[in-house]
Amino acid sequence: MGSAFLNYASTVKLRELARDPIDLSQPDVLTPERVNTYAVQAAGLNFLYATERVTVPVMTALAELAEESGALEKMERMQAGDVVNFIAGYASEKRPALHTACRDLFDAHRKEPAAAEAAALAKQEVAKLTRFIERLEQEKQFTDLIVIGIGGSDLGPRAHYQALLYLLQPERSVHFIANVDPDDASQVLSLVPDLKKTLVAVISKSGTTLETAVNEKMVRSWFEKAGLDSRSHFVAVTTPRTPMDDPDRYREVFHLWDWVGGRFSTTSMCGGLPLAFAFGISIWMDFLEGAHEMDRLALESSIKTNLPLLAALLSIWNRNFLGYATQAIIPYSQALARYPAHIQQVEMESNGKRVEQSGSFVDFETGPIIWGEPGTNAQHSFFQLLHQGTTRVPLCMIGFRYSQRGEDLEMGGTSSQEKLLANLFAQAIALAAGQKNENPNRFFPGNCPSHLILAERLNPRTLGKILSFFEHKVAFQGFIWGINSFDQEGVQLGKLLAARILTCFENPLHSTYPLGEAYIDQLHM
């Protein structure tokens, strides 16, 4: 029988259409008319997909796939607070995925009890954060914040901090420690000018993350050595009742809840504390409002406005029907340099799965490998392979009409921002259309698919929309495939074996794990 996904009438149709996809390298295929036809606009974002290998029949079948798989109802249920994180018939997390509640603070959109209750809790934390930031502003003690966290408690806050650096308040700076590698913490210590003026945020949803506990202990030791009372410098972000939910050790404890997945926690206090410290509360609220606007857009039924659904369908077309195993995210914006690393986690940890929610193994490909670097830098690095390699890589490119800081310079009749945009457009065209040449080494096959997301300017509100766009794109893909995008059982085995190997380090003479010993012995060769 096999997977539901493979048996939809639309998937059968799509498989048929994929046998002979449109050839974008033919003359007069990629035209101005095509650019205008395959373009939609919503929430202030332009989504251009003329350079995807789609046609009207493909888009029709994709829309049918969304319908047959019940993608929209599942999104509705997710935002309503239903238990969407489960595997039927087996032990699993069995809980809602309500990160959208963290930003349902503006029009009390959701009325369902689970969602409304979650939003009320989130609102309380925002109020607590507001008071906390106000107090810091009055006290004027702290200039630096060290954030200790890993994975979802690190990548999101870090990428968003970097994205909005142009709004950094005077005499404020944020530093991040994630790795259990002791050099990570040491390096950060060398950058912090004065521990007396330094606040430390320890972020761990479970309150027991090994790396975070180790780094917290190391950073506390610096404060002790400096004769400072660490409690008055340390704050925590964790779930209620974890070991870290302890006012004796932290001057303030902020909460998130089990219904916010780590990789979806940027709009919880995991992101709220560092970003409000850096940029102030009102910028944080703008960011949340942008995310909420996209949350609502993700409920719209038409793929002419529901951008995350449209993007999810295009990804599935590329992944399951055209057979491309990866997707590169290329922001044409240096401020988004670390954004691909964040989305890499959001997508790969969510959809790197092999089990359907029904409990059976999938018999199709799920989440692709997500990777990328900012343009134009990437053009001078790995774009050679995109143009002339043997593996096709679909791209998601992101661009902005105006720069963030407004400092620019004309040279040769155009500004730097125009040069940046010209490169963005040129790459989309070159990758899709390719070029004939008698010299085989100057031949470009084309047909490398891409879509472009364009916005006016990368400000907090736009950034919130972009975050929510990716979060929902990933969720839609999971809904359509019928997998659970909200757990991460795959990280457990490595933790278990690392603990066993640690016993070998502890008791080299009484080890009970010969395989671990064999590796440790290699260190002494």
Added chain:
Amino acid sequence: MGSAFLNYASTVKLRELARDPIDLSQPDVLTPERVNTYAVQAAGLNFLYATERVTVPVMTALAELAEESGALEKMERMQAGDVVNFIAGYASEKRPALHTACRDLFDAHRKEPAAAEAAALAKQEVAKLTRFIERLEQEKQFTDLIVIGIGGSDLGPRAHYQALLYLLQPERSVHFIANVDPDDASQVLSLVPDLKKTLVAVISKSGTTLETAVNEKMVRSWFEKAGLDSRSHFVAVTTPRTPMDDPDRYREVFHLWDWVGGRFSTTSMCGGLPLAFAFGISIWMDFLEGAHEMDRLALESSIKTNLPLLAALLSIWNRNFLGYATQAIIPYSQALARYPAHIQQVEMESNGKRVEQSGSFVDFETGPIIWGEPGTNAQHSFFQLLHQGTTRVPLCMIGFRYSQRGEDLEMGGTSSQEKLLANLFAQAIALAAGQKNENPNRFFPGNCPSHLILAERLNPRTLGKILSFFEHKVAFQGFIWGINSFDQEGVQLGKLLAARILTCFENPLHSTYPLGEAYIDQLHM
């Protein structure tokens, strides 16, 4: 007839062996004995590959492949200065690839005229750099260096600067500007404390890179606004006789040559100037000596000591015979956080090709997609997909017995460095061996291949070895496939189209490129 690569006796054998590769997830396959058997040591590096899906017959056939393809002779010819960068019968660059000459400064290893002459030129530049750095030390004017460059003039210097930050000299700091995005330069300006104390290195092999020229102009304008004479603050690194080879505009011009490819230019003055400014000349020389040591190792005939050749063969096994399209580089060292981005360029720009040196199109897969992030961070990000996704990803993991800075802390009976190493080993085992479980969501299929590179400590000499290891691994892959790893024709088309789109920005009313216009119009929607 087809490609030479597909017709070797060894490739036929390898295809046969790949039908039924070893199943590492079976009990008693991954044993301490296997760990010890599939381990070699050379130049102070331990290379462990028990978790690759290889057996003795596979390794024998791979060694035959190296021989049949003449990989070693080609490496010998490359280091001797023969013209290895060419496509037969077509216009091509037709020159040597002599980056190894940049570090043949210690034992005058190469006697062939081309190589010896190149080494003599490189030696002159090192002497010039030494005098320059000495003068800076006497003058005590400069604390900060801004490096302007992109691609090979950026990623290598930046990754290596970060890798050795623990050796940063007091009152020295380096900042990098690459992107034509004007926010990149503006952001760096906000970090530089005092332009009077700031030196600027403009790095462009061609002397005409658009991004670099634009950023140079912007940075010069800051100096002019500050009333400073920019010539006395600016130095250049370029090829002789380019527009940038101009002492009227730069207080010093350092040279590289057309036989050093951009992505292979870290050991030329592209890396030399920034790294010697940051760390001093003697550290720079240690780094070069490490690279040279690995250059010599790359000439050894046995894959028991020739680590780059061994790694190239394993990559080809994974790519062409087991069919894995990507490889992730995971350094268990925060100092190497940007190393995967550098190797991404080295490998993808070199081997992202579809034409053999004979001039015919390949009919097999060439360079894989290279990506990665440091561990343990990555474990909390995308490792879920590696353990339980549907796409297999071979890994190259790198670890060190000791940390760089030596600051560490015991917790639960082990140090942070031990926890880091325990995780490294645990992941290799977990990914290969997997785990059975009745709950399908807790089932790990295993058979995800990896190899580990272990060294004592990440110091300049070891870093030089690691760089040269990757450079030669990439070259060996190209030699075996029979492609030209040293050109990059694929970047030209995008440049051409970007120039056409710029004319649309310049003359919106008289544009001759309707497709470019169509994209620009989307900015105004």
